[in-house]
Amino acid sequence: MKDILDFILTFSSILWEAMPFIILGAVVAGILEEFLPQQAITKYLPKSVVPAVMIGAVIGLVFPMCECGILVVMRRLLRKGLPLSCCVAYMLAGPIINPVVMFSTGVAFWPHKIGPEVLGLRVGLGFVVAVVTGLVVQGLWVKHGRALLNPVALPPESKLSLPVTDAPAPRKPLSKRLGNISATAVHDFVDITVFLILGAVLAAVAKLYITQDQIQYLSREQPFLAIPAMMGLAVLMCLCSEADAFVAASFTNMHISAKTAFLVLGPMLDLKLLLMYTRVFRPRLIGVIVTCVVLQVLAYCYAVHLVYQMNGWTGLPPSS
Template identity: 70%
Template structure:
């Protein structure tokens, strides 16, 4: 019994403490941007065409590097400021992946595996494609159903945006120390909120790693690769990991094929149990089903396609360390 307890504590603390710096950094950057960058600025920059606007929405995470734990709240604020629903959906899905904190943490997690650039490139690319495609699908639904897809708390107010902006402009400018306090409060709130789910995810990850051995993962990845991909997608939905920490969990599965790791890393920040619950406060059921169906199908298709490309070219999709251990006597 004791070795199992020690093994659990070791795996739990490894995931938790390795991800902690990125969670702190993400919360701090989010607090600064929330206080100093006006949300109305983004609306004026968007082009009139739907596709370019959705593509810009998918990369807004470079300006607002939020993880999925807090991005729903920011997305709702942007939507009420007049940002189109399709752009908000693209930002909500891609933002937890296409931001500097998650990109850097992904590279660090896979750096020792010698596949850091590959994982970053594929993860960002897939997230961008899935977010844009889902945003366009949501745009078609919005043209048909309008604000009926949104809850009353999320639907844009009837007051014209210009009048709202004028009312905001009339407010006196806050002192610097008060704004610094606002940044600290926002960062602390996001940090505590993120840590709750990170600790829970670390516990679940530790239990999963105790009962799923590397040999079992290697067999599934080698003999049933198309089963490993949906299995990792299911694991991502159930584990509810923060996008600033999930790369370290995926990297711990050293003998899992790259395509299955990507399925875990791409789907998790877009759709998990906690996000589905948060969606119910923002979206109607029709829109939730649309988002979930689109994200799951696109992730599955893209990851299977990538696996077939690797298989056709004779690439292993495994880090050199895993290959060395598998060939050693």
């Protein structure tokens, strides 16, 4: 009976935590679809791939969304002509590099006196992972093109990197525009929420068998296994990026490298996101994104751990 109650509690908390952001993302997507001109997406974007992808990784400063709602916004930007590589960079980095999440991360770790360290590592590694993955996706796009995307995410033009120069459309009345926004928002909300529910179910089942005590014990006894363990926990817990820092901060005896792995990977990849990706990307592209993200987070966080060891830093809060 207790397991059933725990499952219901976990499932409902994930669902209701994500729901406001799904709704917000759907509304923002509807507004973008109706009011954002096709040409505006690529008009000011650099022609060179690397700067364009780097800009994509910091679009979250302009469109601050957590990972729960960013996918529907990203899909609309994709359909408006933003290059796939930039969209992927925004999708991965946006839930980390935005004012709300950066503020919450600093607040969560400030009492532990490692707030600036954790915030710097999270933002820096999140940016690097997103940019590198975006560049890999760009190479894949050159090779496979539109075959990487599901029909619902395909833009009308033949190339994602080129602007559209259609003649100006006649001005529509406000009532018509509001109707279009509502229709788009409802369509995206229903489309994504189905996969959110499936992801919440899987996460709730997984959390029945994994406890924080087990993870902290692993961190003390096998510190190099703590990084992949925290990555796995981030995938299973499906936390919102605006709240996950408080969970990571609760692991007081865990090395900062493992906490960073949890904070960087979680907003980029968890069970609900993996299912939601299937509404936008083909399996080939999902596999590439998952592989790039996981390998990079693992390698970078191991490097952070080694740097701390070489310099004799504990990687733990001073108070501990």
